[in-house]
Amino acid sequence: MTNSEKNRLKDKAFQVFGVFCTFIGLVVLAIFLIDIVIEGIGRIDWDFLTSLPSRRAARAGILTAWAGTLWILVLSALIAFPLGIAAGVYLEEYAKKTKLSNFLEINIANLAGVPSIIYGLLGLELFVRIMNLGGILLAGALTLSLLILPIIIVTTREAIKAVPRTIRDGSFALGASKWQTVWYQVLPASFGGILTGVILALSRAVGEAAPLIVIGALAYVPFVPSSPMDEFTVLPIQIFNWTSRPQAAFLTNAAAAIIILLLITFLLNGIAVYLRHRQQKKIKW
């Protein structure tokens, strides 16, 4: 075999390896998902969705867990959405290139890299102890809001950056003020992109268990929370609790709850992908 034949063979071999690597993760994921569905789908029925948790696996349901997850989703959105967009608008439209804005940027990048469990410790001390809220929904939502804030800020900035200079110049030329330009031109034009980012951030929040465990969310909550001041549990914590029990019946419950959690996660991500797609099709600068 000549040298060039050898090299061509190596090239081909790497191509095959490349295809293998590209699909190995997805294949493993597919195996996981199929395994989960086989194990859990039979357990999902109306009773499972509408029953309170129980010590007996066969009678336990996820009503309180998914109600808590919905509460957390809505509350976190209400807190993080305005805050994140406002910060993103400031950094992109108002901030001058000073040392301070540079510092703000590095700081946000750093916050995005802080492990979620550290946010749990922050929430535990700040909201649960010092503000004396206890392990309630509001404390959990505040903690997760801080966690997803950097993600929302970064995506907001990217969406705003994509709005061309000419739109702003046109608005200024018509005599609009800075804020009028932002409110009537920049934000509507970038709203699709911002919303995509917010939804992706929320889907992250929905899957988080660690920070909520740290602030003291309970595994066993025998009632559906009716206000932000109630104690709560969420689907990921319920799944964690069931997974750490030795009895096989609880593992089946965990698999069933995972199916519901994945449905919520995929639904949120699906909406985000759809919005991004629509945005890209609709606007051609």
Next chain:
Amino acid sequence: MRVQEKIIEGLLWLSAAITILITVSIIWVLLSESVLFFSEVSIVRFLTEKEWTPLFAEKKFGIMPLVAGTFLTTVIAIAVALPIGLTIAIYLNEYANARFKTFIKPLLEVLATIPTVVYGFFALTVVTPFLQSFIPGLAGFNALSAGIVMGIMIIPMISSLSEDAISAVPRSLREAAYGMGSTRLQTAFGVMVPAASSGILVSVILAISRAVGETMIVAIAAGQQPRLTLNPLVPIETITTYIVQVSLGDVPHGSLEYRTIFAAGMTLFVFTFLLNNLSFWIKKKYQEKYD
């Protein structure tokens, strides 16, 4: 009108400034509780004792077993994610056509959107039993399967960041390599990867930082036994798992046990903070080379 504009700008500034307040709060919370911890347990003991048993009657406060557990799962995760992620990045850039690329990239991102508690479930109920079928000494809780599953989770992180880095290398470099008669493989490893090495390094550092802070996978599948070992087959405990373990129990506020989670959290924060800033520094220093 002008006043209103100023008020709005002030409010927007305030929202941005909150992010600094968050960082300050994190550091303050970790520091204030850690200082109280270190007033009772000397920092020398913390760093040199070889056991971590703050919840037992005979208390030992050596962080090393937790650091070893974190290190072990992280190394396994990177050993899985780096070769696969980098190969994907090279394959998508040098071999695959554009249509395949746009089809496969969102699919790979799905790996990163799965909640980590779900990965933990997989590690415990699928991967561990599977590995046990040919690794006889493997315990029910172990660093190996938690690390492997964590590696699968961070594949898209390495593949997409490395891919960005490789595709930022100017076309002319690739074409010069082809002009010299190189194969795609030789072009990839001889020219593209070295040229994109700083970006690839950044992706690996960020992936390490992610793996160090990962909680639920290791809490579910790696065990809760702090152990100063690099044996991937036995139960261990990571820093993050310890924090979860204490949080699940009933530890009174203000006790030494309560403060241990902040000392552990401080250790974790220092690691991730250093890694993240190292990646920013590399990015800033080397990235503009081709612009």
